[in-house]
Amino acid sequence: MALDEQSGVRTGVPESAADPQDDRPRMGFFTDTSVCIGCKACEVACKEWNLVPEDGLDFTAMSFDNTSGLGADTWRHVAFIEQRAPLGAQETNLGRPEGAPDSVDLGMPSFDLPGAYTGEDERGEFRWLMSSDVCKHCTHAACLDVCPTGSLFRTEYGTVVVQEDICNGCGYCVPACPYGVIDQRKDDGRVWKCTLCYDRLGEGMEPACAKACPTDSIQYGDLDELRERADERLRNLHEHGIGSAQLYGRDPDDGVGGDGAFFLLLEDPEVYGLPPDPVVTTRDLPSMWRHAGVAAATLLAGITATFLGRRR
Amino acid sequence: MSTSDVTKEGIRGARPGREAMTGAVSDGHRSRESPDRGRGGGSEFRSYYDQPVLNQITWKPQDIGGYLFLGGLAGASSVLAAGADLTGRPDLARPLRYTALGAVSGSLAALIHDLGRPERFLNMLRVIKWTSPMSVGTWILVCYGPLAGAAAVSQATGILPGAGRLAGLGAGAIGPAVAAYTAPLICNTAVPAWHEGYREMPFVFVGSGAAAAGGMGMITAPVGQAGPARRAGVVGSALENAAVATMERRMGMIAEPYKQGRGGALMRAAKVLTIGGAVGALVGGRSRTVSAIAGAALVAGSACTRFGVFKAGQDSAADPKYTVVPQRQRIRDRERAAAQEGGDGGEQGAQDPAGD
Ligand code: SF4
Ligand code: SF4
Secondary structure (H helix, E strand, O other), rough: OOOOHHHHHOOOOOOOOOOOOOOOOOOOEEEEEOOOOOOOHHHHHHHHHHOOOOOOOOOOOOOOOOOOOOOEEEEEEEEEEOOOOOOOOOOOOOOOOOEEEOOOOOOOOOOOOOOOOOHHHHHOOOOOEEEEEEOOOEEOOOOHHHOOOOOEEEEOOOEEOOOOOOOOOOOHHHHOOOOOOOOOOOOOOOEEOOOOOOHHOOOOOOOOHHHHHHOOOEEEEEEEHHHHHHHHHHHHHOOOOOOEEEEEEOOOOOOOOOEEEEEEEEEOOHHHHHOOOOOOHHHHHHHHHHHHHHHHHHHHHHHHOOOOOOOO | OOOOOOOOOOEOOOOOOOOOOOOOOOOOOOOOOOEEEEOOOOOOOOOOOOOOOOOOOOOHHHHHHHHHHHHHHHHHHHHHHHHHOOOOOOHHHHHHHHHHHHHHHHHHHHHHHOOHHHHHHHHHEEEEEEOOHHHHHHHHHHHHHHHHHHHHHHHHHHOOOOHHHHHHHHHHHEEEEEHHOOOHHHHHHOHHHHHOOOOOHHHHHHHHHHHHHHHHHHHHHHOOOOOHHHHHHHHHHHHHHHHHHHHHHHHHHHHHHHHHHHHHHHHHHHHHHHHHHHHHHHOOOOOOOHHHHHHHHHHHHHHHHHHHHHHHHHHHHHHHHHHHHHHHHHHHHHHHHHHHHHHHHHHHHHHHOOOO
């Protein structure tokens, strides 16, 4: 599959769509937050590989999050959500496909299993949700649509990348992104975001974050395949009673035509800082141009009218 | 292991009823009364520790607010100047041509100054993209600027008066586009207070531009020739205020940033100034002094509108409420519509089985 067939139609933009002749598979991420342990290996690996500058480690006074959100210098961001929600005791092996090998005891230093000495009712009133956020590499990418220099472009992998030698730092893409991903690096003037490790893909390597992720919460691959895998995982979790599990950005019919990087969440998207129903702004652009055209004609007609009638 | 702990809202010790869910019950915890729901204020919503969903607008208010104001002033001034020229009002046409050149230069300078890499401004001319109003606008300015410049320079120096007049008419023809394109420019973003106003914003902007150009005409031209400027000021002010009112009504809760804080103050100042200026133009247009004061009020009011709109956009991007609440509402409306259609809701149900 190339890109979504509707690309050109929905935004009226050839730029945002890949060449329909191109039958190379679209590559992406599936981030399964239900297995994320919040280790931040992805954040570190991304910084290391992409030489993303240090931007301060401040505890934001909100949980264990010390990067607070995606930006010019944070291309993977691990969100930590503390909730007073009963999840019961954590179970390992949940949702593991039949016949998969058993989990391994890593021999972590511990005398006893956590909670072994507490009664049933002492456990499980508190849960942590961890989720590694990233650029969604939207099918209809607002950042790419609005870029006036053509610096942002669609790669042969269907991903969205900034060409740093072209960006003039106009900053238009920043408020255009419905997810709050791309941002300007202040001392540099240009904008930066996840490239889905464009340089590694060319060498046949997976992106640094996916490589580093110890739980395979971040999975990289052919988007079609990832979607199948995600559907399977969702079905599994639902069967095991985790009714709140939901896929985010998987639906090719959503407001951005589906995300190249999509997620399995255990809560509503806004709890993770994600917009619940994002829409690519350029979807309304044809209507915006029409309204502006009528307004311009109104101005011309109105000022012409001021010259009619009585002289002076 | 303690069961009370410190959360953002304070210490919580009370234990909710125990409903183990992993491997047991399904959607027990999705109750709408969950303590994580954001602060109230009428519209309940949840967020990630009140962090904004969007990244913040990097444009500097003086630069881009000024760019919006000066663009409107330039475009409408050229239209007014062309009309004055065609109807034999040279004393109105002349200052407005100078205004147009000054304003478009200022507008372009503000845009370039705002770039992270100003020396790369010309990269804007690598491509022309209809999906990017900034690209389209830059090309409009590239066509308009030289015409406005030629008209003003020829006026000032007396060189090639015929060509100068023609250039002035050309600038007048492109002027409406110059005044209008900045509305799609800001509305074509995810900023709630801008995007949701995309239908009315072009009318706010051309009205505001006409008011400013009319005001400039009233300040600079003798009252005998300034009739069209006065009428442009009045009509522009009326259009702007009507469009703002319609826009705020349609946007619902997203209009709050236009009413609160500094954005609200600027919008109220704009209203007072443009209406006051229009009244001055109507009743005191025959007096040179009243004309000048009313004209200045119109110009200042137009500037306040642009800075107010800019500030409202910034505020709406900084508060997750304006992103989350309308989107949640959209989902609920969709689900309700799907439920009403009966069997049609199957697909959605699969996506969100725990939905209530
Ligand atoms: S998530 Fe934002 S930055 Fe990433 S492709 Fe989509 S619009 Fe662009
Ligand atoms: S800041 Fe750079 S990448 Fe973003 S829209 Fe402007 S030129 Fe394009």
